Amino acid sequence: GAVVSQHPSWVICKSGTSVKIECRSLDFQATTMFWYRQFPKQSLMLMATSNEGSKATYEQGVEKDKFLINHASLTLSTLTVTSAHPEDSSFYICSARPAAGDQETQYFGPGTRLLVL
Amino acid sequence: GQNIDQPTEMTATEGAIVQINCTYQTSGFNGLFWYQQHAGEAPTFLSYNVLDGLEEKGRFSSFLSRSKGYSYLLLKELQMKDSASYLCAVMESNYQLVWGAGTKLIIKP
Numbered sequence: 001g002a003v004v005s006q007h008p009s010w011v012i013c014k015s016g017t018s019v020k021i022e023c024r025s026l027d028f029q030a031t032t033m034f035w036y037r038q039f040p041k042q043s044l045m046l047m048a049t050s051n052e053g054s055k056a057t058y059e060q061g062v063e064k065d066k067f068l069i070n071h072a073s074l075t076l077s078t079l080t081v082t083s084a085h086p087e088d089s090s091f092y093i094c095s096a097r098p099a100a101g102d103q104e105t106q107y108f109g110p111g112t113r114l115l116v117l
Numbered sequence: 118g119q120n121i122d123q124p125t126e127m128t129a130t131e132g133a134i135v136q137i138n139c140t141y142q143t144s145g146f147n148g149l150f151w152y153q154q155h156a157g158e159a160p161t162f163l164s165y166n167v168l169d170g171l172e173e174k175g176r177f178s179s180f181l182s183r184s185k186g187y188s189y190l191l192l193k194e195l196q197m198k199d200s201a202s203y204l205c206a207v208m209e210s211n212y213q214l215v216w217g218a219g220t221k222l223i224i225k226p
Contacts, residue, residue, distance in 0.1 A: 034213075034214075041218075042218060043121075043204065043216040043217055043218040043219060044160070044204070044206075044214075044216045045216070046213060046214065049213065091157075093159050093160075103147070103212045104147060104148050104165065104167075104208055104212070106214070108159045108160055108161070108162075109159060110158065110159050111157075111158065111159040113157070
């Protein structure tokens with residue numbers, strides 16, 4: 001149990017296009033989902049916290065108009081990178097906190113590797 | 118401010134023991150996590166410590182000292198598949214994780 005999926009697993013796109021990444025909790029409901037970004041040889045950086053039915057909370061320095069987050073249901077959150085540029089190339093990872101359970105629990109998705117040409 | 122320090126890289130021999138240290142300074146504390154991350158993959162959960170002391174789980178053990186802001190991950194009977202990055206992460210008062218940069222562990226035969 002407690003599986004989180006991400007789609008796509010990797011994507012290559014041209015500069016200026018938008019890319020949508022989906023994060024799904026497959027066998028549990030998640031009131032909160034987290035979006036992280038990880039550049040090579042660096043730690044995970046929290047981009048935003050997504051709560052079902054409300055606006056996402058973005059970390060300082062993350063542009064909310066560039067990284068659109070939608071958490072429309074208890075099992076799905078999406079991250080859209082708008083007008084992607086090469087510097088947005090990174091490994092994007094989501095995690096989900098179950099609606100029932102400890103606040104400390106997070107289950108990670110497998111990640112989405114984005115390459116912007 | 119937030120600060121989590123762990124060594125960048127360590128090398129150990131197959132079958133041996135290695136200890137990866139982590140020191141932290143964060144806003145509040147709701148536990149410390151260790152994750153394993155293989156290249157190109159998402160982190161996988163190894164351990165969670167919220168009270169002082171040693172937690173043992175098979176070949177892996179994790180220790181926490183809250184007063185010292187210090188933790189270590191101990192890996193015994195190292196196997197080649199243990200070659201990975203090991204991430205230390207602290208959960209702050211708001212239940213958000215603050216991550217260290219990770220320690221790349223290289224296992225040699």
